[in-house]
Amino acid sequence: xxxxxxxxxxxxxxxxxxxxxxxxxxxxxxxxxxxxxxxxxxxxxxxxxxxxxxxxxxxxxxxxxxxxxxxxxxxxxxxxxxxxxxxxxxxxxxxxxxxxxxxxxxxxxxxxxxxxxxxxxxxxxxxxxxxxxxxxxxxxxxxxxxxxxxxxxxxxxxxxxxxxxxxxxxxxxxxxxxxxxxxxxxxxxxxxxxxxxxxxxxxxxxxxxxxxxxxxxxxxxxxxxxxxxxxxxxxxxxxxxxxxxxxxxxxxxxxxxxxxxxxxxxxxxxxxxxxxxxxxxxxxxxxxxxxxxxxxxxxxxxxxxxxx
Numbered sequence: 001x002x003x004x005x006x007x008x009x010x011x012x013x014x015x016x017x018x019x020x021x022x023x024x025x026x027x028x029x030x031x032x033x034x035x036x037x038x039x040x041x042x043x044x045x046x047x048x049x050x051x052x053x054x055x056x057x058x059x060x061x062x063x064x065x066x067x068x069x070x071x072x073x074x075x076x077x078x079x080x081x082x083x084x085x086x087x088x089x090x091x092x093x094x095x096x097x098x099x100x101x102x103x104x105x106x107x108x109x110x111x112x113x114x115x116x117x118x119x120x121x122x123x124x125x126x127x128x129x130x131x132x133x134x135x136x137x138x139x140x141x142x143x144x145x146x147x148x149x150x151x152x153x154x155x156x157x158x159x160x161x162x163x164x165x166x167x168x169x170x171x172x173x174x175x176x177x178x179x180x181x182x183x184x185x186x187x188x189x190x191x192x193x194x195x196x197x198x199x200x201x202x203x204x205x206x207x208x209x210x211x212x213x214x215x216x217x218x219x220x221x222x223x224x225x226x227x228x229x230x231x232x233x234x235x236x237x238x239x240x241x242x243x244x245x246x247x248x249x250x251x252x253x254x255x256x257x258x259x260x261x262x263x264x265x266x267x268x269x270x271x272x273x274x275x276x277x278x279x280x281x282x283x284x285x286x287x288x289x290x291x292x293x294x295x296x297x298x299x300x301x302x303x304x305x306x307x308x
Contacts, residue, residue: 001149001153001181001186001187002153002156002157002176002179002181004029004032004033004156005033005160006033006034007033007159007160008030008033008034008035008156008159009033009034009035010034010035010036011030011033011035011036011159012035012036012037012038012088012092012093012094013026013027013030013035013036013037013038013159014038014040014084014085014088015027015037015038015039015040016040016041016073016075017040017041018037018038018039018040018041018054018057019039019041019042019043019052019053019054019056019057020041020043020050020051020052020057020131021130021131021148022128022130022148022151022152023041024052024057024060024148025147025148025149025151025152026151026152026155026156027039027057027061027066027068028060028061028064028066028152029149029152029153029155029156030066030156030159031061031062031064031065031066031067031068032064032065032066033065033066034065034066034067035066035067036066036067036068036069036091036092037061037066037067037068037069038069038071038084038087038088038092039054039057039058039061039068039069039070039071040071040073040075040081040084041054041057041071041072041073042072042073042074044072047257048257049131049255049256049257049258050131050257050258054070054071054072055070057070058070067092069087069088069091069092071083071084071087071088074291076295106119106120106121107119107120107121107167107169110166110167111167113166114166114167115163116163117163117166118161118162118163118164118165118166119166119167120158120165120166120167120168120169120170121168121169121170122151122154122155122158122170122172123169123170123171123172123198123200123201124146124150124151124171124172124198125171125172125173125174125197125198125201126145126146126173126195126196126197126198127141127144127145127146127195127196127197127198127199128145128146128147128148128150128151129141129142129145129146129147129148129189130148131258132294133145135256135258135260135276136306137196141196142189142190143189143190143193144190144193144194144195144196145188145189145195145196146184146187146188146189146195147187147188147189149187150172150173150176150184150187151172153172153176153181153187154170154172154173154175154176157175157176157178157179158170158175171201199302199305199306200298200302235268236268236300236304237264237268237269237272237300237303237304238268238285240303240304240307241272241274241283241284243307244274244283244307245281245282245283248276248280248281248282248283249280249281250279250280250281252276252281253276253277253278253279253280253281256276256277257276257277258276258277258293258294259273259274259275259276259277259288259290259291259292259293259294260273260274260275260276260292260293260294260295260296261273261287261288261292261294261295261296262274262296262297262298262303263295263296263297263298264297264298264299264300264303265297265298265299265300266299266300266301267300268300269299269300270285270286271285271286271287272284272285272286273286273287273288273292275288275289275290277290277293278290
C-alpha cells in the first residue's frame with residue numbers, strides 16, 4: 001500500500017460522505033499526515049445496518065493524528081454546504097483540498113478553474129466493497145471486490161500532485177502503478193480471487209471470464225466477444241424497476257434499510273426511487289415519500305446495465 005509522507009500535515013480537506021465507506025477511508029489516510037478533515041455528511045445517529053456517524057468518524061480521525069470538524073451536510077442543500085464551509089474556514093482557515101464525491105461531472109470545471117484550483121475525477125478499476133455494493137451484488141459479492149483503501153491511496157497520490165495536474169480522469173490502479181505500487185493483492189478483500197470490473201468502465205470480457213473460470217469462480221458474464229452496449233429501448237427503465245419490485249420482500253427490506261434515489265439521464269430517464277426501508281419495499285417514478293439515503297446519478301444505459 002502507498003506509504004504516508006506527511007505532505008498533507010496542516011492541510012484542510014473538505015470531504016463529503018466521510019462518515020463511512022470511501023469518504024472515511026480518504027479522511028483517515030489524510031489524517032495520518034496530520035491533516036484537518038471537514039466531515040460533511042448526513043449521519044448523526046447510528047444506522048441499524050450502516051455503521052458510523054460524523055461523530056464516530058471524527059473520533060477515528062483524531063485517533064490517527066488528524067483534526068476533525070463534523071458537519072451535518074446534505075449535498076443537495078446549498079445552505080448546509082455554505083454553513084459547513086464557513087465553519088471550516090473559522091476553525092481551520094481556508095481549505096486547500098476538497099473531495100465532493102466520485103463524479104466525472106467535475107471535469108467540466110477543470111478549464112474554468114485552471115491555474116487556481118486543480119479538478120480531477122477519480123474512478124475505481126474494480127468493484128469496491130461498500131454498503132451499496134452489498135445491496136447491489138448480494139451475499140458473497142465482497143470476495144470479488146477491493147477494499148476502500150485503494151481509493152484512499154489513489155486520492156492521496158492525487159493530493160500530492162501540483163496544481164497543474166488538473167482535468168484528469170484517473171483510474172485508481174493506474175495512478176498507484178505510477179507511484180510504484182506492484183502488489184495489488186493487498187487491496188483485495190479476498191487476495192487471489194478474480195475481481196469484478198467496475199460497472200462503468202469498458203472492459204474486454206473474454207480474458208476476465210477465462211481467468212475467473214480457471215479459478216473455479218462463476219463469471220459475471222459469458223460473452224465470447226466484446227459487444228457494444230445497446231441503448232435501452234423506451235420503457236427499459238420501467239421494466240427494470242418492475243423486475244426489481246417483483247423481487248422485493250420483507251427480508252430484503254430488513255437487511256438493507258435504505259432508500260435509493262436514481263437521477264437518470266437519457267431516453268426513459270428522470271427521477272426514480274427504490275425504497276428498501278418501508279414495509280415490503282417499493283419502487284416508483286419521482287421522489288420517495290421519505291428522504292433518500294443514497295443518490296445515484298447515471299445514464300439509463302448504465303442503469304439498465306447495472307441491474308442486468
